[in-house]
Amino acid sequence: MSAAPRPAAGPAPRIGIFDSGVGGLTVQRAILAALPGADTLYLGDTARVPYGTKSAETVTQYSLRNARFLLEAGIDLLVVACNTASAVALPALRDALPVPVLGVVEPGARAAAAATRGGRIGVIGTPGTVASGAYQAALRAARPGAEVVAQACPLFVPLAEEGWTDPADEVVRGVARRYLAPLREAGVDTLVLGCTHYPLLKAAIAAELPGVALVDSAEVVAAEVAGRLGAAGAAAGGQGVHRFFVTDAPARFLAVAGRFLGRAVEAAEHVDV
C-alpha cells in the first residue's frame, strides 16, 4: 500500500501584523497557536504609541504608513492588531492594500453576538476606540436589537505595561471596579475586551463581573486568519520565521514583549515608517 500523496509544502504564508505598540503581540500569540508554521512580520509603532487617545485622522495616517512598510517587506495578509486602528482605519487600509486586511473589531463583535444570552453586551477599550463607535455599530449589526454599553478604560493600558495585573492588588481592583461599575449596573452578560492589552487584566475584569462571558478578539481573529490562509497555512510545517520591527528604540519593547507574546522575543529592528 503506497502512502497517499501529501500536498506539497509550499512556502509558509507571511502574515503582517501591526499595532501601535506591544499589545498586538497577544494577537500574534493567538495566530501562532492556530498556525504554528506561519511566518510573521510584526511592526510596533512604538514611537507614536498610544493610538487610543489620538484622532481618527492621525491614526489612519499612521496605519497607512505601517501597512505600506509591511507590504514592501512582503506579506500575504495583514492583521490590524490594534483596536483603535481597526475601529477607524480599516476602510482606508482596504482601499490602499492589494492583500486581505483583517481587523479585530468585526470578529470580536461577531463572537460577542454569538455568546450573549440576553443581548446586553458591554465593550471596553481606549477612548479612541470607544469614541469611534465602531464596536457599537458592529455589535448592533451582528445582533440587531442588542443593548450595547461602552466604557473607555484609559488606565488599563499603563496598568498592564507596569505588570500590575493581579486581581488581589488593591490598585488593580480599585481601577477595575470604577471602570466596570456601569457595565455591572447595566447587567451585561457578555463583555468584549476591545483593546489588545486587556487580556492581561482578564482575571481582574472577571472578578468584578462574575458570570459575564469575556470575549478576547485575538482568538477569533486567529481563527479567521487560519480560515483565510486555509491549506497554505496548514501545510507550512516548519517553526515559522518571526521578525519584529519597532519605530522607537527596541529596548523597552524587548523588555515587555515576552509577557505579551508568551515566548521570548530576542531582537527587534528599529525602522522609520
Place this chain on the structure above:
Amino acid sequence: MSAAPRPAAGPAPRIGIFDSGVGGLTVQRAILAALPGADTLYLGDTARVPYGTKSAETVTQYSLRNARFLLEAGIDLLVVACNTASAVALPALRDALPVPVLGVVEPGARAAAAATRGGRIGVIGTPGTVASGAYQAALRAARPGAEVVAQACPLFVPLAEEGWTDPADEVVRGVARRYLAPLREAGVDTLVLGCTHYPLLKAAIAAELPGVALVDSAEVVAAEVAGRLGAAGAAAGGQGVHRFFVTDAPARFLAVAGRFLGRAVEAAEHVDV
C-alpha cells in the same frame, strides 16, 4: 509736577513653549503669573504624546521639529516645558536655535539643592526622564554630595489626565503610596516633581510624604524667564496674546487644557510639524 517718564512699552516679548502634550500648560501658567503681559505660542505635540516612554533619539528628533516650528512663527525665547525633552534634547536644541533655550531640569535641580536641609533629594518623573539620569546629574552638580533617589511613576500621567487627583481617592492613594514608598524609606527631605503633570497630584504626593519640601520646576522656570526677559517683559503692559497649536486634532486638548492652564483655552490650531 510732571509725571516721571514711563519706559516706552515696546512690543511684548514672545515666548515659545512646547511640550509633548497638555502638561506644559502648568509651566505656561507659572510664566503668565510672573509676566502677565507676555505673548505666548504654545505647541503641544499631541500626535506623538507621550515622550516619557520613548528613546532619547526619538525625543530629540521630535523636539527639534517642535522648536523649528515655533522659531518660524517668531519667538524671542524657547521654554522646553517637558521634563523628558529637557532631560535629553537640550544640547541639541541649544546648538540648533538662535534664541535662548530654557529647560525645566536645571532650574528644578537648583531649587531642590537650595531647599534641602540634609541633602537627601528625591526626584519623580516619567521612565524616560528617570532613565536619562539628567536630574540625578543636575542635582549632584548643584549640591555636591547629595544623595539622590529617583523613581519613575508611569501611572501618574494618566491619573492626572483622568482627573483622578483627590488624595482621598483610594486608587490615587494606592498608586501614590506604591511609587513613593522608596522615597519615604530613603528619608528624602525634598522632592522634585519632575513631570509637568505632577503638580495636579501635589496634594496626594504631599499626603504620602509629610514634611517633605515639594519642588515644582514650573515656578522656578517662570522666575528665570522673567529674569531673562527683564525690562522687556516687565514693560509689556497688555493682556498678552496667546496662541495654541497641537499636532493631533484639538478636541481632546481643549477638553483638558483649562484644568492645566488655570484659565479657559478656547481654540487650538492643528499643525503638522
